[in-house]
Amino acid sequence: MNSIIKYVFMVAFAAACNGLLSIIFKFALNDHVNTSYLLLIGATIAVIFFALIIFIKKNVYFNLRQCLPLVIVGLFLGATAFTFSKAVENLSASMAVLLQFQFTWIAIVINAVYCRQIPSKTKVFAIVLILIGTVFATNIIGSGEAIHLSIVGVVFGLLCASCFGFYIFANEHIQADLHWSLRAFYIMVGSLIFTIIITVPDIMSNPQIEGQASLAITLTHSSILALFGYCIPIVFFAIGIPKVGATISAMLSALELPVAIIAAMFLLHESVSILQWVGVILIVISLLIREPKKATH
Template sequence: MKYILSVFMGAASYGILSTIVVLAYGKGYELGEVVGSQLLTGFILAWILTFIMKWREKRNISKRMESRVKPTAVSTRLTWKQRLLLMAAGAPTAITGLLYYQSLRYIPASLAIILLFQFTWIGVLIQAIGQRKRPSGVMFFTIAILFGGTMLAAGIMEQGTGNFNVMGVVLGLLSAVSYSMFILFSGKAVPSVHPAYRSAWMITGGLVLVFIVFPPTFLFNGQLWGDLLLYGFLLGMFGAFIPPVLFAIGVPHIGEGMAGILGASELPVAVLLSSFVLNEHVSALQWIGVIVVLVGVALPELIKRRKNGLNRRTGISV
């Protein structure tokens, strides 16, 4: 249960971000300042965690040597090629943040998170094209459910499409594409390295990219020491630090399939906060759409588990 709760809380942390960003915009801060302060906080926290882990490893090795126990070989050193690869893999998460946060300037947070969640079928499409493999019937059915739920959750059934800002919708969908690329690349980039080290270098790559696109003038003009410090700290904690740590703790014990289901907790948390904190109107029909989207996210894993259960009971090996 503690591992399930760990992954659930990690995903729920992501759901807090859109509300914090809208509040930061309300204080007059710009996109580069918001994303830059977030990644800077995540960068500092990730490297503090990394250095603590290295110190603990060295201490444990010293104790084992003193007690004449052969130390377990744990490779924490990375070549510069591996570091650059991880930094490149971290770039899509920075791009996702830029696109997603910019969409919040044009559309409600409750709609932006729905668009971001289109990564669930976009990722399947990208994999199918890359592997030249047609998705299964279950996946087509799942995508149909996700589309239907999205139309309900976005309010298209009630309002039509005329009330939506085209730029905001495009940015939201592009953030979903970028997030899909991040998921695909991050899992393949130096997987043998401990998640804490991988996360630190990936955040570093994202930070460098954002600082190139948006030079960090807020570090020198005094803005950082105002409300931006609070917003950046909250965004860094809930967006760049806490989720990777909690996922690293829980995912190995519950599996990627269950983690994907629990990861959907980001959606209702974001919609709830946009409704209660930002006072955005979310109708009953839109809430039904959110539930349908959650069902669509969970459906493939639930069907897989049901098949595995039936196969075990009938003695069929898979």
């Protein structure tokens, strides 16, 4: 049991790191860092980091049959970042987050279909709490503003949720027995490939790191993104999800939103409404719900 708790904390910590991404992007944008350079350099740093780990571990070897499925998983990870950025461009940040958080039930449905096992009533109740908490935490109800929906934005938001839901599912079922360093490297290579595809056209049209952001500032923000957006989450997901399972991991990943709200309050000095705190509390409560113990005879 204690070993499972260790893996639960790994998945939760990875989700918490993902919750810092919006803060990282906001600080980078405030320093006029080009998003394409930020994503590409960050992904490249992460690939180099994992390559160095593999180089240090002498007994790790490459296998093409193991590589390709995980590279494809990495493509979904890269697609998650891209589709979320597009959703934010076409929707309010709150609505984009609300759509992205549909990954909780999407991952659970994918896993249920694959395993041919219906989630328990306790898990379904926890998922409902997460979704209700997300509505409150994103402040859509309490903002008092009219909700304007863009079909393009909604599509990208749901695609983002689907990509991340599949990524969580794949971490449990695809090459789960492979050493975490190789799994992380292959996944990150796939993410880098997708990032290159989407950022190179913008970089080709804007080949210099222009604006007020110097190379040093861009590298600093990219390194922070590589650490909290790629290295830590990928490693901890790669180690923890196969042990905890996709269903529990999807629920634990909801911790991302409370962390994002609290970080925004302390680091960006954003105000948090009572309704948002209610949402945070509901999400935390949902993570503490446990299956009732079966009676023994």
